[in-house]
Amino acid sequence: MRALGLSLIAAGVIAGAAELAAGPSLPPHDAAAARPPSHPLRVMSLNQCADQIVLALLPPERITSVTWLNRDPLTSRMVAEAERVGVNHGQAEEVLAQRPDLVVTGVYTTGALKVMLRRLGIPVYEAQTPESFPAIRAVTRALAEVLDAKDAAEPLIAAMDARLAAAARNPTHLRVAAWDGGGYAPGVGTLYHEILVAAGAVNVAAEDGVSQFAEFDAEAVIETAPDVLVQGVDRADAPGLRRQAERHPLARSYYADRTVTVPQWAYVCGTPYSAEAVTVLAEAFAEMKGKGLDTPPFAWR
Amino acid sequence: MSGRLLNIGLFVVLVAMALASLLAGRVWLPPADVIAALSAPDDTLAGLIVSELRLPRLILAVAVGASLGLSGAVLQGLLRNPLAEAGLLGVSTGAALGAVIAIYYGLTAHFALATPLLGLVGGFIAAALAFALSRSGGTLALILAGAAVSSVAGAGLALALNLAPNPYAAFEITTWLLGSLSDRTWDHVWLGLPFMAVGCGMLFLIGPSLDALALGEAQAESLGVNLKRVRLTALAGTAMAVGAATAVTGAVGFIGLVAPHLVRPFVGYRPGRVLVPSALLGAVLLLAADVTSRLISYNTEIKLGVITSIIGAPFFLFLVLSMRRRAP
Numbered sequence A: 001m002r003a004l005g006l007s008l009i010a011a012g013v014i015a016g017a018a019e020l021a022a023g024p025s026l027p028p029h030d031a032a033a034a035r036p037p038s039h040p041l042r043v044m045s046l047n048q049c050a051d052q053i054v055l056a057l058l059p060p061e062r063i064t065s066v067t068w069l070n071r072d073p074l075t076s077r078m079v080a081e082a083e084r085v086g087v088n089h090g091q092a093e094e095v096l097a098q099r100p101d102l103v104v105t106g107v108y109t110t111g112a113l114k115v116m117l118r119r120l121g122i123p124v125y126e127a128q129t130p131e132s133f134p135a136i137r138a139v140t141r142a143l144a145e146v147l148d149a150k151d152a153a154e155p156l157i158a159a160m161d162a163r164l165a166a167a168a169r170n171p172t173h174l175r176v177a178a179w180d181g182g183g184y185a186p187g188v189g190t191l192y193h194e195i196l197v198a199a200g201a202v203n204v205a206a207e208d209g210v211s212q213f214a215e216f217d218a219e220a221v222i223e224t225a226p227d228v229l230v231q232g233v234d235r236a237d238a239p240g241l242r243r244q245a246e247r248h249p250l251a252r253s254y255y256a257d258r259t260v261t262v263p264q265w266a267y268v269c270g271t272p273y274s275a276e277a278v279t280v281l282a283e284a285f286a287e288m289k290g291k292g293l294d295t296p297p298f299a300w301r
Numbered sequence B: 001m002s003g004r005l006l007n008i009g010l011f012v013v014l015v016a017m018a019l020a021s022l023l024a025g026r027v028w029l030p031p032a033d034v035i036a037a038l039s040a041p042d043d044t045l046a047g048l049i050v051s052e053l054r055l056p057r058l059i060l061a062v063a064v065g066a067s068l069g070l071s072g073a074v075l076q077g078l079l080r081n082p083l084a085e086a087g088l089l090g091v092s093t094g095a096a097l098g099a100v101i102a103i104y105y106g107l108t109a110h111f112a113l114a115t116p117l118l119g120l121v122g123g124f125i126a127a128a129l130a131f132a133l134s135r136s137g138g139t140l141a142l143i144l145a146g147a148a149v150s151s152v153a154g155a156g157l158a159l160a161l162n163l164a165p166n167p168y169a170a171f172e173i174t175t176w177l178l179g180s181l182s183d184r185t186w187d188h189v190w191l192g193l194p195f196m197a198v199g200c201g202m203l204f205l206i207g208p209s210l211d212a213l214a215l216g217e218a219q220a221e222s223l224g225v226n227l228k229r230v231r232l233t234a235l236a237g238t239a240m241a242v243g244a245a246t247a248v249t250g251a252v253g254f255i256g257l258v259a260p261h262l263v264r265p266f267v268g269y270r271p272g273r274v275l276v277p278s279a280l281l282g283a284v285l286l287l288a289a290d291v292t293s294r295l296i297s298y299n300t301e302i303k304l305g306v307i308t309s310i311i312g313a314p315f316f317l318f319l320v321l322s323m324r325r326r327a328p
Helices: A002-021 A048-057 A079-083 A092-098 A112-120 A133-147 A150-169 A191-198 A218-224 A241-246 A249-254 A274-290 B003-023 B031-039 B045-079 B091-104 B114-133 B139-162 B167-177 B186-205 B207-213 B217-222 B227-249 B255-267 B271-295 B304-326
Strands: A043-045 A063-067 A086-088 A102-105 A124-126 A175-178 A184-186 A213-215 A228-233 A259-263
Touching: A043 A048, A043 A092, A048 A063, A048 A079, A048 A102, A048 A133, A048 A150, A063 A092, A086 A092, A092 A112, A102 A112, A102 A133, A112 A124, A133 A150, A133 A274, A150 A191, A150 A274, A175 A184, A175 A191, A175 A218, A184 A191, A191 A274, A218 A249, A218 B045, A228 A274, A249 B045, A259 A274, B003 B031, B003 B045, B003 B255, B003 B271, B031 B045, B045 B139, B045 B186, B045 B207, B045 B227, B045 B255, B045 B271, B091 B114, B091 B139, B091 B167, B091 B227, B114 B139, B114 B186, B114 B227, B139 B167, B186 B227, B186 B271, B207 B217, B207 B227, B207 B271, B217 B227, B255 B271, B255 B304, B271 B304
Parallel strands: A043 A063, A043 A102, A063 A086, A102 A124, A175 A228, A228 A259
Antiparallel strands: A184 A213
8 A cells, every 4th residue: 555655646746747847838749659769878767666677777877867766765776876867856847858868657657747748759668567576577678678778687687586486495385464554464466465475475465355455454463363474664764653553562462573574665666676575585484484483473373 | 302311322322332343343253252351351362352452442432432522512502503513613623733743753753642642732722722813702703713723724734744754654644634443552542531531521511501601691601600711611621632532543523513413402402411412422423433434344444534424424414404494
């Protein structure tokens, strides 16, 4: 739900900004969509998730800018890389000022901005949002094709596949729930679920019928009685209701030593680096199993 | 029906609702398990669900519902206006603003009491502003001042949402504002309950004065009612009870507005006698809304405030229309 909320809000910001920026003096109408250059040199990315793949595939000198969201270590794996290139806030004015030869958008960049980019004759590529590892493979390859950076894509995908294969070798089959107390848990159809499964665990929320991010309250945790809880790591200085819930008495008394953390950027955006979280989780699950924590803390399971 | 009979009836319904709220939910518990869990809490499924989740939720639902119903009844009597409730005077919005600031700008991380305390402070500031702005005027001035304070606090909420440190915080503010009792714990009970109890106590104290006030302000003063003190007690009690309620659950509308209207015909339209049944009915309504939110929830929780508004608003319209038909 968090990732969804973020994307929706970011999309709103971007769409709203575009509407504001759509001033009266546009260049002559050009109905035909511009063809992307075969070897783009000034790439501008307007989507937080596409940003990270672009940053992974291209050298900084070929990137004009990525969104400001990628300078936030909470949701971005590519902070250092993002700081080496320009920044944008998804505004049409910035597109005009930065004169990219290719704009990468996401599925949430809708409406006014896309229409305007088309009218301005700026080539646009819309990157899909991957919610599984096969989709990450496909999206990365497709983006690499458009960016003319195929050589950079294959090592990334190979590293990802190596991590996935290593994690698949000794699955712990630990029963887990990704629950940080917000009242929601990820289920079937989310990248977060795919990460848990790839790390050798069973997602009890998905077993319970949760699809996408859906309601999963404390009562659901008690009833499904997972062995281990997985929590997205927040920055220590970011307060919110979730922190209150992290101190939910149940989590405190039953899961204090049964909680595993995972960086939020791994599941907020599907990139080849999401597999790093699989490695981290698989190791943590194995450690839990080694400690004999592969049975629920409650008696009824 | 006499007032006493009504009170007993409402109390019986409240107890029945309370029992139902312990049984119903995601996991349906057999009554025997609930009784066992209540008499000797243990680490069984039923024991944990009842003692750690449903009991604090039940206590909060009753306290918050009673606070809302009671404050609505007091304010409708005090202002002699059928539309009065804590929200009209800006108390709920002020409390919501205070709580949102506490939660999202890090104060809760430093000490846990910050949310209800800032909620209270917000409620008090709103009530004090409304009171100060309308000191020279009469009842209508207080209502207008309250509406203005409410708008200002609403603007403050919008600003807090706008300045939220990250999109997640903005998302959480929005969902928190919809009001919910989900996953509330004993901590919330210990934080909110004392304030709600003291606030409700203050509101009950001014019941007799409200009957005198029904005759008019000048007549009430000639009967020995200290109008200024009654008004101050009512506002302070509302700020305390509704401020704490809002700080714990988020904004829950319509209970304070509807509960007094529903019981008024049964007590001979005497404002002083509306208070007890109104508090009881407020508790019943909020408990019913909470049980409903548990039962109809599918994939995404339907928030408490959403249920009370969706059911409350059409009902209120029906009430207004039927009152107009019955009016002489």
